[in-house]
Structures are given as structure tokens and as C-alpha cells.
Amino acid sequence: MSAFRILGEKAEAATVSPLQASLQEFIRISLDAKQLHWNVRGREFKPLHEQLDALADSARRWSDEVAERIVALGQAADGSAAVVAATNYAAVPGGAIAAQEAVSYVAGSLAEVAKRVRGRLEPVGESDLVSQDLLIGILAELEKHLWMFTVQI
Numbered sequence: 494m495s496a497f498r499i500l501g502e503k504a505e506a507a508t509v510s511p512l513q514a515s516l517q518e519f520i521r522i523s524l525d526a527k528q529l530h531w532n533v534r535g536r537e538f539k540p541l542h543e544q545l546d547a548l549a550d551s552a553r554r555w556s557d558e559v560a561e562r563i564v565a566l567g568q569a570a571d572g573s574a575a576v577v578a579a580t581n582y583a584a585v586p587g588g589a590i591a592a593q594e595a596v597s598y599v600a601g602s603l604a605e606v607a608k609r610v611r612g613r614l615e616p617v618g619e620s621d622l623v624s625q626d627l628l629i630g631i632l633a634e635l636e637k638h639l640w641m642f643t644v645q646i
């Protein structure tokens with residue numbers, strides 16, 4: 494018995510590949526946000542500690558939604574640590590980190606991911622409007638987080 498497929502083979506491949514790239518980026522954001530949540534220092538510690546946790550929660554939810562969309566489309570989601578570590582991305586600074594440095598890193602990383610996700614919207618929309626809608630909703634939240642870090646620079 495063959496499984497029901499939401500999209501045709503070509504549209505499925507064209508949709509899953511950008512979703513998979515987004516999944517890796519969202520996992521990365523959630524891990525980096527936690528790393529900074531723990532290690533940030535300075536007078537702004539408390540609000541930043543909480544803001545980073547809110548970002549980690551959002552990014553975890555985005556990764557879950559995107560992974561489950563990939564599976565709903567008939568493919569396997571790939572969010573293993575090894576795959577995420579191999580993404581092309583500026584590494585989060587290790588060790589204790591000053592508040593301003595943490596804010597700059599997060600703002601830069603969110604801006605980069607926002608740009609990449611925005612660039613995927615039109616091509617994904619050509620193969621699957623539902624996946625496009627999912628990415629649009631996530632991007633609106635991502636850009637809101639981006640704004641709230643950028644204004645602190």
C-alpha cells in the first residue's frame with residue numbers, strides 16, 4: 494500500500510528542501526539562545542536572560558512545526574545534532590559573554606536567518622502554499638524577535 498502524498502513528487506522535493514534548511518536554522522537559534530541565556534553577564538542580565546529564553550521557546554516551536562510539516566509531506570525530518578552542526582552559520586561565542594556582545598550576535602544571526610527564510614517564501618509558494626503560509630507565520634515572529642534585539646544595540 495502506498496502512503497497518501499499531499500504533493501506530487503516534484504513539488505514535494507521543491508518544498509521539503511527549503512523546509513529542511515529552515516529546520517536546521519531554527520534548531521540552531523534555539524540552542525544558541527539557550528547558550529547565551531546561561532552565559533550572558535552584565536547589568537542587563539535579568540531582562541536579557543528572559544528575552545533569550547523566550548527566543549529559545551519560539552525557535553523550538555518553529556522547528557517542531559517545520560519538522561512535522563516535512564513529515565506530513567511524506568519525507569523524514571533531519572534535525573540531528575550532527576546535521577545542525579554542519580550548517581553554514583557564524584558560531585555563537587563560547588564562555589561568559591557581555592550583554593552587548595550577546596545582543597549583537599543574536600541580532601546578526603536572526604537577521605541572517607530572516608533573510609534566508611524570506612528568500613524561500615516565493616519558491617516554496619510555487620510548490621506548496623500551505624508550507625509558504627507556515628514560513629510566513631514563523632517569519633513574522635522571527636522578525637519581531639529580531640526587532641527586539643536590534644533596538645538594544
Ligand SMILES: [Fe+2]
Pocket residue numbers: 530546
Ligand atoms: Fe533557564
